[in-house]
Amino acid sequence: MQDLAINGGPRAIESTLPSFRDASGRTFGQEELDALTEVIKSGRLSFLTGPKTSEFERAFAEKYGVKHAVAVANGTAALHTAVIYLNPEPGDEIILSPVTDVGTVIPVIAQLAIPVFADVDPVTQNIDPVSIERNITPRTRAILVTHVYGHPADMDAIMAIARKHNLVVIEDCAQAHLAYYKDKLCGTFGDIACFSFQQSKHMTTGDGGMVISNEDERFGRGLRHCSDKGWPRERGGRDHLFLAPNYHMTELQAAVGLEQLKKLEQFVDARVASADRLTELLAGVDVQPVLPLEGTVGVYFFYSFRLDPSKLSVPVTQVMTALTAEGIDGFIGYPGQIPLYKYPVVRDHKTFGSSGWPFTLEAARKIDYSSVLCPEAERACQETICMWWTDRLEERHLQQIAAAIHKVISTYSKSAGSA
Ligand SMILES: Cc1ncc(COP(=O)(O)O)c(C=O)c1O
The missing domain is CATH 3.90.1150.10 (Aspartate Aminotransferase, domain 1)
Incomplete structure (x- = not known):
């Protein structure tokens, strides 16, 4: 032995x-250094005055063959932007996997929607379509699909369920850059897809994220406004149409992102x-x-x-x-050694002060997250x-x-x- x-x-x-x-494990070169120098020398570190963020958005949209891309501060912000766009009523339900990053569930809770956990396939550990369908209720608005470990979820089955029940599909591609399900890129199946460029991801800007979609207006709001203070800047002047954070990416991140995207x-x-x-x-x-x-x-x-x-x-x-x-x-x-729903933020409703919202809202279905909701995931x-x-x-x-x-x-x- x-x-x-x-x-x-x-x-x-x-x-x-x-x-x-x-x-030792990241690949940066002179290109990234030159791009950063260019931004610093220009003195334009914000998308409001510099070109890099919109160039990065255009290049990313082109790579995915989609109409719109919105660059944001990180992957959690990308998913939050998508859920804000969906504009759920408090207590509406969003189905997701418990084998994913906490950044997948934070946006659901932050918008006062209820996370409903579907179990995973024991082999791929991706969300199981059979379990998705079992968890659908009249309150279900969306399926949030993480392609976990970078391996595609079973998109044919998931999209068929979504169509049958008229549900929105948000793809969490934070770990799945350029993953393909059959001949199609992950991120081009659902209504919206979200990416992360955090330090560990396939390409990185340190922190960073992208939302892509073929639509930019539905649910009574514009997609871009969901990460920009509810502000329709394109109309000129100041207006704030609904509650939304500022999740802008900086020109420095975008400059690195553009170079990383090429590689x-x-x-x-x-x-x-x-x-x-x-x-x-x-x-x-x-x-x-x-x-x-x-x-x-x-x-x-x-x-x-x-x-x-x-x-x-x-x-x-x-x-x-x-x-x-x-x-x-x-x-x-x-x-971790427990699925997402067993962390205090979900299981113990550690959310807004001592309110326990959204879990305690009268409008919300009550779920016991301390039980074994998803045995395969556990x-x-x-x-x-x-x-x-x-x-x-x-x-x-x-x-x-x-x-x-x-x-x-x-x-x-x-x-x-x-x-
Ligand atoms: C599957 C998944 N979803 C969401 C996120 C959140 O992304 P970020 O860390 O950039 O906020 C991550 C990142 O770790 C992730 O791996």
Whole structure:
């Protein structure tokens, strides 16, 4: 039996891996530096006076073949802009997955809508269309679909349900830049799609986000006004038509975004190629990589794999501790070892003062978020290891990552030594 690093043995990963946290795992060049210098020298740091934000919006819309793109401060802001646009009545319901970032649910609650959690498919960990349909009530307004880990959700089934029940579909593509479901880009199925350019994403502006759509006016409001103080600036003068925050992107973010967008294919291809290679290297190891659905192109925001606790001689937490000691950069479960609805903001209604709104509103259906609402999601959160991924991983890194996983799993496998 190999000596685990956790027991004082040699680490399988000799040096640190490229990380999204710094230049080792991010790809910036002279282009970004020049673009930033240009903005600073121009003295125009806001979209109000500079050209970069609208150039970035046009380029992003073109890449996705859609009519409109609105650049915003971050991915949560993008999703909030989409939900503000939907203009739900307090107590209206929005269906989403509990295997996603908290940034997916914050906008729902902030607009006083009720998050209704549908369970996930046990294999892909994406929202399960059957569970979506079961959770539809007369109050349901929208389905908010996260393409989790960068792998496309089952959009044919989801769009069919949305059409049947006349629901709006918002796609959360924060992790799914240039992911394809069949021949179509994720982000072009629903009514609106939202992206994040946060530090860990396929392309980054540090923080940043984008909303895309083929429409820019419905529900009694304009899409762009939803991230701009409800302000129809294009008419001139000052007017504020409804409650909306200021989520502007700065020219500095947009300048970097424009350059990163030019390299997006390269980033995505590199992530996918190294993920495919790791899957190959893990072929003989008793783990279940979370792979994209057949006929789709997943883009590996994380590289995730599932463990079967019944085959292990130690808890999954011990496996993770041992992997970390070997040099793996990962964690158990997304968005943690509990699904989204078990965090205090949802389960304990930690929202506006002591009101508990929107959960306590008379108009709202009461849901007990402390119960096991989504059993597959609960299991996935406890049995999945997510590894941070970047476009800078090389063959030698992948060999070492595979060796680390092999070493730890074979040591802790119940069948170890019995063959
Ligand atoms: C699936 C998903 N949705 C929403 C968000 C929120 O984006 P941001 O962190 O840019 O606000 C993220 C980012 O972590 C995400 O991964």
